Amino acid sequence: MDWEEEERQDTLVPELIRHWTNERLAPDILDQRGELLQKVLDRIREQADLVQQLRADPDISEDEHFQIILVQTEVERIRFIVRSYIRSRIHKIEKYAHYILEDQDMQRRLSAMELNHAQSYAALIDRQLDVSVLNAMPGWIRREGPNWQGPSTISRPNKDTSIFVHALQDCAHVLLPDGRPVDIKKGSINLLRYSTIENNLRRGEVELV
């Protein structure tokens, strides 16, 4: 591995871990990280290739044998993170499937595969509820229409959830819920509502802890 690859290595996995943590802690679905994911998957393929090559070599040294185990372990751990990241998104996508289908902003944050999944899942749930409950109901309460009385039946992410935020940079003029602006210092950890730092998170200025 030359020094350029080593430099890349320094940021790829930590970046993946940061986005994984953010996704697990955020109440809303975050922007999809297609590029990052692709790089990670490429990295996994490279490592798998390396293992394959080392394995095929009949006279490998003890060091190289150890190397195989190290590489395989790293691949396993990265695969674990990717799995957990995807599952965390899928969980939220299924929870808010109907809301996603009617909100363009949400749709932009999903990959094509995830959007597909949202549609399939929403249709599945609709079919289920129709068959077990709604088909036996009077027509006017079957679907949530424009004159719907009472709370909406479509759940949306709660952006007022409190989360712990670690500032990676100085963030000026962050608006608190009561309208007051505050400046957040780099390195500080604060307990805030998700809605307060939503945009800062999107721009990578803060991370969730």
Place this chain on the structure above:
Amino acid sequence: MSSTHVSTETRMFGDLSATLIQESRRASSTNTLPKYNQPLIHAITREIQFLDNALDPLVASAERVLTPGELCAVTIYSTSLTHNRRSLVAYHYHRLNMLKSMYWASGCALPLVLNASHIRPNLSPAEVDFLREYDDVVKQFRDEFKEISGGDDLGELASVDVTSDILTPPKDLHVLVRVVRPCGAVATELGTIEFRMGERYLVRKIDVEHLIIQGYLDIV
């Protein structure tokens, strides 16, 4: 002297729904799925029908101004009706979510969930269909993701199976397991190994993960 029989049983609209939701709460707190309550659901549906029929004449006469008494009746009937609807939907949706959790916990092994003796008899036919269809939807996503992540000849080592375990980060590549239920021959990186009852084997975790989750193997 006339005696008036006072009924000790008073029922309001929405009482049945309250009982239904109580069941959902109990299911969550005990983490067990009770039997699908078909009789109660029928009763609530009948109540909804009754309320709708009672509303019909009142709503139809929207031309004239309703008396305070009629307005009161409309409010009570429609509020009870929508409450019943919400309760029914909540009950079913809650059960679907419980089934989803069980499905994922089993490692997405559909037969495991469908054949479990504490689950199958408690499901409605629609819920069985749901599990099958949900399994299809999940498997489709899993296969698509596997494709974009896998190498052509690198197969297992490179591709990412999103249905695999996400509870414990892998620390060791290999795991020492003991066979507690017969599982026959299993394909591993070292070739096919015949897993014999009661014996212990040191194998790659990813080769036997699904067997561990489903209870064929115990970690030593």
